[in-house]
Amino acid sequence: xxxxxxxxxxxxxxxxxxxxxxxxxxxxxxxxxxxxxxxxxxxxxxxxxxxxxxxxxxxxxxxxxxxxxxxxxxxxxxxxxxxxxxxxxxxxxxxxxxxxxxxxxxxxxxxxxxxxxxxxxxxxxxxxxxxxxxxxxxxxxxxxxxxxxxxxxxxxxxxxxxxxxxxxxxxxxxxxxxxxxxxxxxxxxxxxxxxxxxxxxxxxxxxxxxxxxxxxxxxxxxxxxxxxxxxxxxxxxxxxxxxxxxxxxxxxxxxxxxxxxxxxxxxxxxxxxxxxxxxxxxxxxxxxxxxxxxxxxxxxxxxxxxxxxxxxxxxxxxxxxxxxxxxxxxxxxxxxxxxxxxxxxxxxxxxxxxxxxxxxxxxxxxxxxxxxxxxxxxxxxxxxxxxxxxxxxxxxxxxxxxxxxxxxxxxxxxxxxxxxxxxxxxxxxxxxxxxxx
Amino acid sequence: xxxxxxxxxxxxxxxxxxxxxxxxxxxxxxxxxxxxxxxxxxxxxxxxxxxxxxxxxxxxxxxxxxxxxxxxxxxxxxxxxxxxxxxxxxxxxxxxxxxxxxxxxxxxxxxxxxxxxxxxxxxxxxxxxxxxxxxxxxxxxxxxxxxxxxxxxxxxxxxxxxxxxxxxxxxxxxxxxxxxxxxxxxxxxxxxxxxxxxxxxxxxxxxxxxxxxxxxxxxxxxxxxxxxxxxxxxxxxxxxxxxxxxxxxxxxxxxxxxxxxxxxxxxxxxxxxxxxxxxxxxxxxxxxxxxxxxxxxxxxxxxxxxxxxxxxxxxxxxxxxxxxxxxxxxxxxxxxxxxxxxxxxxxxxxxxxxxxxxxxxxxxxxxxxxxxxxxxxxxxxxxxxxxxxxxxxxxxxxxxxxxxxxxxxxxxxxxxxxxxxxxxxxxxxxxxxxxxx
Numbered sequence: 001x002x003x004x005x006x007x008x009x010x011x012x013x014x015x016x017x018x019x020x021x022x023x024x025x026x027x028x029x030x031x032x033x034x035x036x037x038x039x040x041x042x043x044x045x046x047x048x049x050x051x052x053x054x055x056x057x058x059x060x061x062x063x064x065x066x067x068x069x070x071x072x073x074x075x076x077x078x079x080x081x082x083x084x085x086x087x088x089x090x091x092x093x094x095x096x097x098x099x100x101x102x103x104x105x106x107x108x109x110x111x112x113x114x115x116x117x118x119x120x121x122x123x124x125x126x127x128x129x130x131x132x133x134x135x136x137x138x139x140x141x142x143x144x145x146x147x148x149x150x151x152x153x154x155x156x157x158x159x160x161x162x163x164x165x166x167x168x169x170x171x172x173x174x175x176x177x178x179x180x181x182x183x184x185x186x187x188x189x190x191x192x193x194x195x196x197x198x199x200x201x202x203x204x205x206x207x208x209x210x211x212x213x214x215x216x217x218x219x220x221x222x223x224x225x226x227x228x229x230x231x232x233x234x235x236x237x238x239x240x241x242x243x244x245x246x247x248x249x250x251x252x253x254x255x256x257x258x259x260x261x262x263x264x265x266x267x268x269x270x271x272x273x274x275x276x277x278x279x280x281x282x283x284x285x286x287x288x289x290x291x292x293x294x295x296x297x298x299x300x301x302x303x304x305x306x307x308x309x310x311x312x313x314x315x316x317x318x319x320x321x322x323x324x325x326x327x328x329x330x331x332x333x334x335x336x337x338x339x340x341x342x343x344x345x346x347x348x349x350x351x352x353x354x355x356x357x358x359x360x361x362x363x364x365x366x367x368x369x370x371x372x373x374x375x376x377x378x379x380x381x382x383x384x385x386x387x388x389x390x391x392x393x394x395x396x397x398x399x400x401x402x403x404x405x406x407x408x409x410x411x412x413x414x415x416x417x418x419x420x421x422x423x424x425x426x427x428x429x430x431x432x433x434x435x436x437x
Numbered sequence: 438x439x440x441x442x443x444x445x446x447x448x449x450x451x452x453x454x455x456x457x458x459x460x461x462x463x464x465x466x467x468x469x470x471x472x473x474x475x476x477x478x479x480x481x482x483x484x485x486x487x488x489x490x491x492x493x494x495x496x497x498x499x500x501x502x503x504x505x506x507x508x509x510x511x512x513x514x515x516x517x518x519x520x521x522x523x524x525x526x527x528x529x530x531x532x533x534x535x536x537x538x539x540x541x542x543x544x545x546x547x548x549x550x551x552x553x554x555x556x557x558x559x560x561x562x563x564x565x566x567x568x569x570x571x572x573x574x575x576x577x578x579x580x581x582x583x584x585x586x587x588x589x590x591x592x593x594x595x596x597x598x599x600x601x602x603x604x605x606x607x608x609x610x611x612x613x614x615x616x617x618x619x620x621x622x623x624x625x626x627x628x629x630x631x632x633x634x635x636x637x638x639x640x641x642x643x644x645x646x647x648x649x650x651x652x653x654x655x656x657x658x659x660x661x662x663x664x665x666x667x668x669x670x671x672x673x674x675x676x677x678x679x680x681x682x683x684x685x686x687x688x689x690x691x692x693x694x695x696x697x698x699x700x701x702x703x704x705x706x707x708x709x710x711x712x713x714x715x716x717x718x719x720x721x722x723x724x725x726x727x728x729x730x731x732x733x734x735x736x737x738x739x740x741x742x743x744x745x746x747x748x749x750x751x752x753x754x755x756x757x758x759x760x761x762x763x764x765x766x767x768x769x770x771x772x773x774x775x776x777x778x779x780x781x782x783x784x785x786x787x788x789x790x791x792x793x794x795x796x797x798x799x800x801x802x803x804x805x806x807x808x809x810x811x812x813x814x815x816x817x818x819x820x821x822x823x824x825x826x827x828x829x830x831x832x833x834x835x836x837x838x839x840x841x842x843x844x845x846x847x848x849x850x851x852x853x854x855x856x857x858x859x860x861x862x863x864x865x866x867x868x869x870x871x872x873x874x
Contacts, residue, residue, distance in 0.1 A: 024734075027734075028592050028593070028733075028734040029592065031594075031733070032592060032593070032594055032733065032734075035594070035659065036591070036592055038659075038776075038778050039591055039659075039776050040591075136589065142732075142734070142735035142736065142738060143738065144581075144585050144588075144589030144590070147584070147585075147588060147589045148581050148584075148585070148589075151581075151584060151588075151756060151759075151760055152573065152581030152584045152585075152753070152756045153581070153752065153756065154473070154476055154477075154755075154756050154759045154760075155465050155466065155469060155473055155752055155755030155756050155758075155759055156465070156469070156752055157468075157469055157472070222472065222475075222476075280720065280741060283717065283720055295579075295752065296465075296468070296469065296748075297461075297464075297465040297469075297579070297748040297749065297751055297752035297755070298579035298742060298743065298748070298749050298752040298753075299579065299742065299743045299746075299748070299749055300742060300743065301579060301580065301740075301741065301742035301743075302739075302740075302741040302742065303738075303739075303740055303741075304717060304738065304739040304740075304741065305735060305736065305737060305738035305739065306735065306736045306737065306738075309736075311733075311734040311735070311736070312734065312735050312736055314734055315590065315592055315593055315732065315734035315735040316589070316735075318591075318592030318734070319588060319589045319590065319591050319592050321592075322588075322591045322592055323588055323591075326772055326773065327769070327772075330769040330772050331768070331769065332764070332767040332768065332769030332772060335763055335764070335767050335769060336763065339475075339476050341475050
């Protein structure tokens with residue numbers, strides 16, 4: 001084998017942010033550098049790393065001379081070719097990226113919130129300047145879902161995309177189901193295992209998943225998605241009995257991030273849903289993520305793997321860096337640009353059609369079941385199954401599932417049912433996704 | 438939206454072969470042309486299609502003036518930029534591709550046998566000439582496994598790769614397991630459903646899977662794989678009782694295509710194996726394919742989908758065409774070249790370590806079990822479980838599983854056991870893969 005490495009151009013990287021993802025990407029590059037350089041035909045050097053606290057102990061050893069607390073020493077360094085923004089959050093990340101693009105630098109980022117909120121503008125600016133802008137690490141960690149949608153499935157019309165894209169909530173739901181833990185205990189366990197952050201709000205309320213599905217929908221449907229229009233419900237309403245009853249009915253409960261083509265519009269939302277146990281997404285357990293895609297040509301395709309963590313997300317960032325450097329070396333940066341050519345509206349949740357599961361406490365006497373069923377029917381909601389559960393002290397708990405109906409109709413039915421004199425309480429209701437391609 | 442289409446360059450395609458895959462790729466391009474052209478910023482035109490029988494009825498309508506029976510009208514047409522070889526087999530496909538490359542044309546192919554046997558030479562020639570050479574459709578149909586290994590996971594050292602990459606045999610094994618069909622009945626059903634070819638030899642004997650795993654291993658380990666060195670065993674020895682006993686032990690039987698890093702060498706092979714029922718590959722049913730990857734950074738990753746068929750494979754070919762055209766338009770063809778920089782040997786099957794399942798008929802009397810166990814031990818094979826099954830007429834059927842051992846040792850043990858006077862017959866033995874990442 002001939003050593004061509006002395007002929008290879010040197011490409012210099014700058015990092016902004018050196019936490020879990022930043023140190024992960026650094027480690028991935030560092031541990032496999034000879035093979036990585038050979039594959040891209042270039043030498044790589046990390047020239048500068050912007051951190052908040054230079055003194056903080058880190059899981060990787062770097063020369064302290066590389067560290068700075070001033071992001072402009074990265075964005076403005078004329079020798080740096082590629083800026084890796086791995087700090088997260090909208091500001092100041094956005095300003096740093098804009099500055100880097102203005103200075104003619106290619107950008108790699110794993111910043112889901114920023115891409116979901118401002119991706120179109122940033123990508124358009126990069127495209128104008130023929131710069132690369134890569135963000136595979138922003139969705140589902142090491143799972144190459146963005147690359148798959150942009151390149152491998154590019155010839156398909158994407159019909160739907162169902163994702164389990166938040167590891168924390170999937171871990172919590174798995175443990176509530178398998179070990180019968182309460183939400184609080186499952187969350188504490190996830191935190192102890194390092195899957196959940198100290199402040200789990202963004203995960204538990206579904207915001208994290210909403211950013212991710214907004215990004216995937218924009219690529220799948222070639223339209224920017226206004227994140228404010230994405231309906232988002234977290235795990236707040238999932239109770240332990242619901243998980244148990246769902247299983248009896250042949251379902252598990254998953255926090256689904258959903259994007260479906262609906263004519264000229266798109267149906268983009270995040271919420272817990274009952275998923276049939278024999279669907280491939282049902283077997284995605286613990287902290288794992290998966291995206292189940294239905295494409296016009298490819299049919300059903302599922303990608304499954306680790307959706308977070310230092311090395312898996314570092315794998316995606318390092319892959320993006322390699323792709324960018326290939327383009328730098330061949331003068332083809334900006335080769336795959338933003339593909340949001342159209343403007344599609346998001347279907348309001350009231351018009352979205354799913355099936356529904358409802359758990360209702362009623363008086364335990366003849367005619368009550370018929371009355372509740374009548375109220376579903378009167379609102380145009382057709383029933384699929386009914387299951388009488390625990391009954392004591394003249395109160396029966398009844399579990400219903402319905403066929404698909406627009407959410408407005410189901411909510412009207414539930415409102416009427418909750419007002420009925422024979423009903424004690426509508427304990428809970430959860431959407432059901434039975435047809436996922 | 439501004440219509441820039443009149444500014445876009447025109448890129449002309451030529452097809453050689455217009456059967457299941459060729460017509461599939463054509464349909465995929467044709468049905469989604471406006472969006473496809475917009476994504477790549479180029480207009481596409483299929484200029485010529487080489488077929489064997491121009492009069493044959495086809496599932497897609499094409500202008501008969503495009504058809505020719507002379508492949509040189511495709512390879513030699515100075516207006517054609519990209520040649521899509523979709524006829525399959527080594528010759529004359531290889532000669533046509535060489536001719537196309539000599540004439541400066543980019544090549545897209547789905548020809549697994551050709552890539553497995555001659556890929557390195559063809560890719561090197563393309564790289565020399567800075568031409569694109571894409572072959573995503575050659576492995577696992579619409580599943581973007583080649584693109585994932587080459588781009589998204591490029592920064593990883595790939596540790597292992599376990600694939601179900603032949604839909605016909607997976608369908609047969611699924612139906613033998615779930616419906617208790619015989620091999621012959623399951624094969625007939627697969628043929629009736631269109632999953633198996635009239636001559637199923639290449640599928641059933643594992644050759645098809647061997648070509649595919651040779652291609653994946655060469656990308657994963659950066660070394661060409663000599664297909665003659667890939668151990669390959671098909672479904673010949675899988676019997677219905679083995680499927681039943683495997684399930685009792687917590688396994689299913691799958692035809693696995695395996696590639697593992699083993700120090701400076703690589704372990705590349707195809708054979709049926711017992712797979713734990715709780716492993717994600719166990720739930721890959723019917724005609725579906727999947728590849729389960731373990732990477733140094735990404736950890737476990739699985740891609741699941743339709744591994745064959747007109748539109749899924751057409752999806753991969755059309756994706757390759759789009760990627761090639763992006764490179765043509767940006768002058769960056771040959772951007773991702775062959776990455777076989779090293780020469781690694783394939784571990785001979787005698788040195789490969791797996792667990793084993795064995796079904797053995799013995800005399801039904803005290804001391805016999807101990808004698809068989811002694812013969813395993815004397816050959817350095819350590820036992821994991823033993824299960825006494827049906828016993829009649831003084832003959833007992835015993836099912837053993839072993840811990841991992843080099844195959845040479847297990848074969849020596851089985852040879853000694855089959856010679857033992859207390860043993861009636863070694864009915865069958867099958868490898869066990871318990872640790873897949």
